[in-house]
Amino acid sequence: MKIVVxxxxxxxxxLGACSKEIxxxxxxxxxxxxxxxxxxQWKFKSYADGKTPAYDVxxxxxxxxxxxxxxxxxxxxxxxxSPVIDESKKTISxxxxxxxxxxxxxxxxxxxxxxxxxxRNIERYELKDKNTLIFHISKPKKEAMYFERK
Numbered sequence: 001m002k003i004v005v006x007x008x009x010x011x012x013x014x015l016g017a018c019s020k021e022i023x024x025x026x027x028x029x030x031x032x033x034x035x036x037x038x039x040x041q042w043k044f045k046s047y048a049d050g051k052t053p054a055y056d057v058x059x060x061x062x063x064x065x066x067x068x069x070x071x072x073x074x075x076x077x078x079x080x081x082s083p084v085i086d087e088s089k090k091t092i093s094x095x096x097x098x099x100x101x102x103x104x105x106x107x108x109x110x111x112x113x114x115x116x117x118x119x120r121n122i123e124r125y126e127l128k129d130k131n132t133l134i135f136h137i138s139k140p141k142k143e144a145m146y147f148e149r150k
Contacts, residue, residue, distance in 0.1 A: 018114055039063055042133055042147035074112045076104030092122045118145060
């Protein structure tokens with residue numbers, strides 16, 4: 001009888017140890033996992049016409065507490081943006097671009113002004129593949145900016 005009782009106790013303990021535990025993730029975590037394809041470091045490769053920049057321009061996309069941030073280095077300055085991204089429509093809205101105030105050559109400053117203007121006018125984005133990000137620009141003219149994952 002003692003053997004049967006001990007066997008039942010051991011079986012009960014083993015079955016109890018194998019119980020299923022349900023872990024719920026909050027919507028922010030699920031959202032971040034789903035949108036992770038945008039996150040990471042990118043290098044600006046060219047405009048739609050194939051014109052490549054003479055500068056090493058970078059973009060890093062982060063998820064900070066459920067909100068996206070863009071930051072990087074342009075031709076002269078470091079920049080930072082708090083975009084609004086609608087993943088269902090693949091749209092991006094940029095209110096403004098903040099940056100450091102380092103002096104550069106006239107050519108580098110002009111490139112940077114154009115680059116910032118294009119970032120402010122992003123209409124939508126497209127992931128051509130996991131390593132190619134395209135920003136479609138609405139104005140001053142229809143344009144596209146190509147980034148490659150670093």
